[in-house]
Amino acid sequence: MTDLLDKLGAEHEHQQFGILDEYSKREIRRAILTAVAVPGYQVPFGSREMPVARGWGSGGLQLTLAVISPSDVIKVIDQGDDQGVNAVNLRRLIVQSTKVQETTTASDASIVQSRHRIPEDGLDEQHILILQVPVPEPLRGVERDMRELSRMHAEADYSKMWVSLYEDKVRNGVITQTTGYPCLVNDRYVIATTPIPRWDIPRLDQAPFLTLFGAGREKRIYAVPPYTTVTPLTFEDVPFEVEHTPGASCSQCGSNKTFLVEIPGPASRWVCSDTDWCERNSGKTQ
Amino acid sequence: MGYSGARGGIDAIEAAEKLVRRKRLNADCEWVSPQQIVGRFRLAVDRVMGEAGIWDEELTAIAIRQAEGDLIEAVHLLRSYKSTLPRFAYSKPTDADELQVVRRIVPAFRNPPGPQLLGRTTDYTGRLLELTSEQAGQEESMLLASLALTDDQESLEPTTSDEDTQPRRLLETLREMDLLVDRRREDDPEPFDITRTPARPPASRSARLSSMARAETGALVNQWYRNILGPDGYLHEVTLGEVRHGYLALRIEHPLTGNTISIGTVRVTEVEAIEDLNGIDEQRDRFDIGYGLCLGHNEKKAIAMANLDIACHRDAGRSQLEQSLLLTTDGLESSGFLEHLKLPHYVTFRSMVERKIAVRESKNRERSS
Amino acid sequence: MSAQPIAISRDRRAELLAAAQPEAIQQLASRALELSSVSDSLVVTKAPETGLIMMQVREPVCKERFYLAEVVATRAEVLLHDQTGWAIRMGTDRPTALGAAILDAICEVPTDEFVEYVELHRSIAELCAQTIDDQAEAKAAEWNEISKTIVNFEALE
Ligand SMILES: [Zn+2]
Numbered sequence: 001m002t003d004l005l006d007k008l009g010a011e012h013e014h015q016q017f018g019i020l021d022e023y024s025k026r027e028i029r030r031a032i033l034t035a036v037a038v039p040g041y042q043v044p045f046g047s048r049e050m051p052v053a054r055g056w057g058s059g060g061l062q063l064t065l066a067v068i069s070p071s072d073v074i075k076v077i078d079q080g081d082d083q084g085v086n087a088v089n090l091r092r093l094i095v096q097s098t099k100v101q102e103t104t105t106a107s108d109a110s111i112v113q114s115r116h117r118i119p120e121d122g123l124d125e126q127h128i129l130i131l132q133v134p135v136p137e138p139l140r141g142v143e144r145d146m147r148e149l150s151r152m153h154a155e156a157d158y159s160k161m162w163v164s165l166y167e168d169k170v171r172n173g174v175i176t177q178t179t180g181y182p183c184l185v186n187d188r189y190v191i192a193t194t195p196i197p198r199w200d201i202p203r204l205d206q207a208p209f210l211t212l213f214g215a216g217r218e219k220r221i222y223a224v225p226p227y228t229t230v231t232p233l234t235f236e237d238v239p240f241e242v243e244h245t246p247g248a249s250c251s252q253c254g255s256n257k258t259f260l261v262e263i264p265g266p267a268s269r270w271v272c273s274d275t276d277w278c279e280r281n282s283g284k285t286q
Numbered sequence: 287m288g289y290s291g292a293r294g295g296i297d298a299i300e301a302a303e304k305l306v307r308r309k310r311l312n313a314d315c316e317w318v319s320p321q322q323i324v325g326r327f328r329l330a331v332d333r334v335m336g337e338a339g340i341w342d343e344e345l346t347a348i349a350i351r352q353a354e355g356d357l358i359e360a361v362h363l364l365r366s367y368k369s370t371l372p373r374f375a376y377s378k379p380t381d382a383d384e385l386q387v388v389r390r391i392v393p394a395f396r397n398p399p400g401p402q403l404l405g406r407t408t409d410y411t412g413r414l415l416e417l418t419s420e421q422a423g424q425e426e427s428m429l430l431a432s433l434a435l436t437d438d439q440e441s442l443e444p445t446t447s448d449e450d451t452q453p454r455r456l457l458e459t460l461r462e463m464d465l466l467v468d469r470r471r472e473d474d475p476e477p478f479d480i481t482r483t484p485a486r487p488p489a490s491r492s493a494r495l496s497s498m499a500r501a502e503t504g505a506l507v508n509q510w511y512r513n514i515l516g517p518d519g520y521l522h523e524v525t526l527g528e529v530r531h532g533y534l535a536l537r538i539e540h541p542l543t544g545n546t547i548s549i550g551t552v553r554v555t556e557v558e559a560i561e562d563l564n565g566i567d568e569q570r571d572r573f574d575i576g577y578g579l580c581l582g583h584n585e586k587k588a589i590a591m592a593n594l595d596i597a598c599h600r601d602a603g604r605s606q607l608e609q610s611l612l613l614t615t616d617g618l619e620s621s622g623f624l625e626h627l628k629l630p631h632y633v634t635f636r637s638m639v640e641r642k643i644a645v646r647e648s649k650n651r652e653r654s655s
Numbered sequence: 656m657s658a659q660p661i662a663i664s665r666d667r668r669a670e671l672l673a674a675a676q677p678e679a680i681q682q683l684a685s686r687a688l689e690l691s692s693v694s695d696s697l698v699v700t701k702a703p704e705t706g707l708i709m710m711q712v713r714e715p716v717c718k719e720r721f722y723l724a725e726v727v728a729t730r731a732e733v734l735l736h737d738q739t740g741w742a743i744r745m746g747t748d749r750p751t752a753l754g755a756a757i758l759d760a761i762c763e764v765p766t767d768e769f770v771e772y773v774e775l776h777r778s779i780a781e782l783c784a785q786t787i788d789d790q791a792e793a794k795a796a797e798w799n800e801i802s803k804t805i806v807n808f809e810a811l812e
Contacts, residue, residue: 004688005681005750008699021372027482046482049365054622056629079633083295086629092296116633134626146487146609173648178637197637217619219484243640261636273633335724340707342727342746372706374728374743379711379720388801397808404804450802457715470718477711477720492721495714499723536710536726542741545666549673550745552710552726575716581724 018065018098024048028066028221032212035223040189042136042153047219057090057115059214060132063221064094064113067128067212073101075109080117080259080273087115104276116179118200120258120277125226127209131194136215136222138182138192158190161233169238181240184231185224198232199242199259205230245270253281310354320347330357332553332582337617338364339481339500341552341581358502358617365618378537378546382579385556386451387532389583394525394560400453405531406583456527457558457575467563467574487608494598494611498591499580502617509615510590513597513607520607521597524576527558531583555584559592565600574599658788660780668762671783672755673744674790679782684754687761687775693735697757700739701732703749731756738763758782 018025024046031045050058068074076091078084082104090113095102103109106122115132123129142160143149152158161182168175179195183204193201194213204211204224211224224230232240249256251269258277260270272278324331324343331346338346338361346364353359389405392398404410418426460466478485478493480500485493498506513521533551540547559576563569576596578588594611601607614620663671672680687693707725714721729752730743740760744752758779766773 004685005753008697008702008753016370019370021370023372024369044484044486046479047484048369049362049618050369051366053362053625054619055624055626056622058622079630081630084630085295085299088296088299115629116631134623145606146613147603150486172645173652174641174644176641176645178641179634195634195637197633199637217623241644243637245640245643259633261632262639273636339724340727341710341724345727345747368707368725371727372704373725374706374708374730376722377708377710377726379713381713382715388797389804402806403801404806405801406804450805451798455715469716475719477722479709479722481709481722481725491717492719495721496723499721534710534712536708536745538708538743540666540669540741542739543665547666547670547673549670549728549743550726552724554723558715577714577716579712579714579723 016097017070018068019051019093020048020062020065024062025066028062031221032063032066032223035212035221036210036225038189039225039228040185040191040222042189042191042215042220042222044219045221047216050216051093052086052090054217055134056086057113057132058216059218059221060113060115060130060216061090061093061214062216063130063212063214064111065098067130068094068098068100068111070098070100072098072110073103073108075103075106075112075119076114077112077117077119077274077276078115079261080114080119081275083275084115105280106276116195116197117259117273118196118203120272120274123207123209125208129209129211131196131211131213133192133194133213133215133220134217135180136192136213136218136220138180138190153189156188158184158233161190165233166235169235174241175234175238182233184229184233186228187231189222190233191222191224193230197243197259198240201230201232201240202242250278250281253278255281310352318351320344320351323347323350329583330355333357333503333584333587334360334364336581336584336587337361337500337502338368339581340364340368358621361502362618362622375538378539380534380537382534382556383455384452385530385532385534385554386551387453387530389529389531390453391529392456392527393529394456394527398453398456399459401450403450451532455558456560460527460560460573460575465573467569467572469574485612487606487612488603489608489612491595491599494608495577495579495591495595497612497615498578498594501587501591501611501615502620503584503587505615505617505620506590506594507586509611510593513594518605518607518610520601520605521593522561524559524561524593524596526589526592527560527575528556529585529589530556531585532556553582555580555582555588557585557588557592559589559596561596561600563600568600658781658784660777661784661787662780663783665759665762668759668779668783669742671786672742672758675755675782675786676789677748677751679785680751680754680758683775683778683782684757686778687757690771690775692769692771693757693761696736697760698734699731699753700734701730703729703731703752703756705729705747705749733757733760735760736764736769 028045031043034043048062050061052058052061074094076087078087091102106112106119111128113130139149139152139161142164165175179197180192181198181201182190183193185191206227208226210226213222234240248260248270250260250272252271255272258272261273263269263271324347330350331343334346334350334357335341349360349363352363390403478490480493480496485497512518534554535548535551537546537548557578561574561576563574574596576592578592580587598608708728709725710723711720712723726745728743728745729747729749731753733740733756738760740756742752742755742759761772761775762779764772
């Protein structure tokens, strides 16, 4: 008899596309629109709890699930690697819940979700780059009080940030900020560039693609729309420096014009962090 | 490093998942049902429901079992399940005065209006580990079951009165004694929904109460303790007016009649904390009250909440106590962020190494010049 | 089932169907579905769906409302001879929610047109009465145990 009731009920069930309920997706999309309209402004949103932990890409995942449609093709990377364990897990969740196509080639994708890197090539006007953000507040190092932080952004009062960069330079001879380098977007808001390396910063400036930043734990979304200026904070006489190691080149593809990571050991060597780029490039040279 | 090597990533992940699943489902002992978990680990279930901000004992038991007893993990499972569900409605407001108590104590008076009802508590029981044999335990369980049956046959008429089950709260008594600051509001502001909008300082009191109601118990207790003893020191030790555990009715609007109906009850713990006002700008001839209310039976949490509620009100934004409460007490956020450190960080680390070398070279240049 | 059937409002019926034993509801609903005048006309307009109700509480200090937590509930809606039946129950039990909605609809169908529903109406009224009894009994049993833990000050003096 329960079967009968079960059956009556089951006939009318529907499958949820992309984990989140429709109301939540709509709400996230609204926040995205605000973020695009005000480049660099951190838009608060009602971040949902996801099947991945806070700090593990829950913000990026919500953005992806809010903008994705069945015809999209998804690429997911972590540290530039499509096969990084967390990239694999996130891609699996996205693909299982939406049935979209997956790819490792950036140019074949329509949405690229990434942690810590921008793909070396292939992103154009039709692409959306979604970056997972652990700490969205660029000024947290210089100010902890959130009320004061919102005042500073509202008044574009970034003096504390400049002082801290100056002190850094004086003390250390160079600006020691490593990844997530603070940048001025559209000459208005300072953003934390997730932790992408400085290498990727020039590639955000006037980029043809839309970049969305999602911080799930801190419940904020911000954006760099296509063709927007992104200027790393630095002084006139202190040029902005990207990561560079003299003489280093990829032991797989030979490249010295990509972001390289070190494989330590007695015979330490370098490889591209963008594994897909490296693979395609190796193919060409062979 | 080609695709086949990379393929190892997903294989290893899937193998790890299978390992966890096999060890969990096929553990070398008897199966545990959700009913057993609800029946025998009720306080763990209550705690997880509170921290997940979701009432459903059976689902919670399933989550605890799947999480192999990791309560924060169980909270995570429930919260992400919650994200897939539609929101039907906001309930009609239930007045906390309607709480049907099954435990109620009033530490502030020996003989308050209404009962000192100890209920199901181990507060006055020596914490001795019971090392009786399994057999003796089961025999006692059966004996108790048969005694309960004879108890039933006596079929005692319910001797309850409203005075017992819904005692007047001490706050009312203090109000009558003209000992309380009157903070009752007439404007009835819409509550803040922390699940839809992130609560950020300065926040409304309803946002603070909601945040604390689903905070991690340990985080809230620690927040309380570090403010009592630690470097921040925003907290007074309060006197407790009420500690209650009982049922609250859940009411919604009937969609066809438009009337309010009650569709069941949830259990909650409620605390009133009496605060001694001593600030220069405060009514020093009166007390004020902090309020704590959370799902399930979780007195530690409700007490910490009540004390932090009044501390935050008195602080009035002077310190960063409110920010601390709103932003650092969610168990999912703190533990998720902590555990994310296990993820690969070699891109950022490579960038850091490069800057170390840059600093060194800059120092060398300085020295040689 | 021994309880005397009682006449109740639609609102009260919804409350009691939300609290009644799941087996009893399913049994009654299944019995109803055996009638062709039920099974032929019944349309499930909203399949049982599990969702959340945000619980709102008014606290006593400032008389302010706040959101305590969300409660899991399952609801369903059916149409039977032009009458809408609706039910919601806490928890995730979909068949019982649907069963309750069917019973609700049956109660709305006038018996002067459908004589065969008289018996069903009576059974549903009995179920409601039984549920009231069960609730009272559970409360009495709980108090029977708890009341012994009331501190008796006179005895101490
Ligand atoms: Zn390479």
